[in-house]
Amino acid sequence: MNIAVRDTDTVAPPAGLRFEGAPFFLPEAKSAPLPAPAAREAAAPSGAAFTFKGVRKAFGPKTVLHGLDLHVPAGQFVAVIGKSGCGKSTLLRLLTGLDAPTAGTLEIASTERRADITRVMFQEPRLLPWARVAANVAVGLSHMRDRREKHAAALSLLAQVGLSDRAGEWPAVLSGGQRQRVALARALASRPRILALDEPLGALDALTRIEMQMLLERIWLKQGFTAVLVTHDVAEAVALADRVVLIEDGAIALDVEVPLPRPRRRGSPELARLEGIILEQLLGAPA
Numbered sequence: 027m028n029i030a031v032r033d034t035d036t037v038a039p040p041a042g043l044r045f046e047g048a049p050f051f052l053p054e055a056k057s058a059p060l061p062a063p064a065a066r067e068a069a070a071p072s073g074a075a076f077t078f079k080g081v082r083k084a085f086g087p088k089t090v091l092h093g094l095d096l097h098v099p100a101g102q103f104v105a106v107i108g109k110s111g112c113g114k115s116t117l118l119r120l121l122t123g124l125d126a127p128t129a130g131t132l133e134i135a136s137t138e139r140r141a142d143i144t145r146v147m148f149q150e151p152r153l154l155p156w157a158r159v160a161a162n163v164a165v166g167l168s169h170m171r172d173r174r175e176k177h178a179a180a181l182s183l184l185a186q187v188g189l190s191d192r193a194g195e196w197p198a199v200l201s202g203g204q205r206q207r208v209a210l211a212r213a214l215a216s217r218p219r220i221l222a223l224d225e226p227l228g229a230l231d232a233l234t235r236i237e238m239q240m241l242l243e244r245i246w247l248k249q250g251f252t253a254v255l256v257t258h259d260v261a262e263a264v265a266l267a268d269r270v271v272l273i274e275d276g277a278i279a280l281d282v283e284v285p286l287p288r289p290r291r292r293g294s295p296e297l298a299r300l301e302g303i304i305l306e307q308l309l310g311a312p313a
């Protein structure tokens with residue numbers, strides 16, 4: 027990574043900031059250390075850890091991931107960013123088993139089948155237009171047999187995402203944000219241990235997006251699954267994640283922890299500083 031280093035100004039990374047490669051110059055690091063992370067809520071993490079080891083992924087002659095290494099502990103919220111086409115969605119597809127590595131290994135710390143413990147949420151809600159809202163959520167409850175139990179569970183999931191009163195409606199009459207809430211409820215229905223989020227808030231207006239970020243954070247804090255969020259929005263990444271990884275040239279070029287209390291105050295100097303560091307790497311120049 028290209029961050030200017032002057033001998034006299036070189037500092038050890040402050041607790042929580044981890045960079046690949048050389049030491050770095052962080053102007054305010056000495057005077058304004060980042061606050062310690064807030065303690066997580068007491069809920070036992072239900073998340074599963076996973077590790078990519080030397081994962082290479084090629085499509086024909088084109089290699090997208092070149093020996094990617096990434097360990098994510100159980101229950102961590104990690105954001106994955108990088109330029110368009112750098113391989114973010116490919117990483118999620120490998121993680122969720124929708125695709126296989128060309129070389130290298132991916133280990134998930136669970137004895138259960140990967141298909142049973144991972145779920146994906148996409149930018150488009152992908153709801154069934156011919157099924158009512160509750161029935162759409164029930165699609166994620168295929169492990170339940172009893173119809174009444176299933177309906178009750180779907181209603182409870184809809185309550186979690188603030189849509190109790192829309193259970194009997196058709197997806198077509200919901201707003202974009204409401205449809206994404208239904209998609210989130212469906213993704214959570216099987217209590218996944220790893221939730222892969224492929225730019226799920228990308229199509230929402232700014233205010234709805236922040237509301238959805240807060241909802242996602244609340245649910246993650248309560249349930250403790252491992253969350254992997256692909257996003258183009260660096261502000262969203264630092265607002266939500268415990269850690270942000272940046273993919274460049276098929277590998278991880280930057281790995282930054284975000285040790286800030288939750289819920290985070292958007293626009294705070296600490297978030298802005300981290301955002302600046304990440305944007306600088308992303309753009310290859312001071313942001």
Ligand SMILES: Nc1ncnc2c1ncn2[C@@H]1O[C@H](COP(=O)(O)OP(=O)(O)OP(=O)(O)O)[C@@H](O)[C@H]1O
Nearest residue numbers: 085086090108109110111112113114115116117258
């Ligand atoms: N099934 C496929 N066959 C051939 N090439 C593919 C396939 N899937 C992805 N690619 C290529 O791999 C590269 C990475 O794609 P990927 O969707 O992972 O990028 P991304 O970082 O998620 O991009 P974006 O931010 O634009 O969504 C792209 O060049 C894409 O064209």
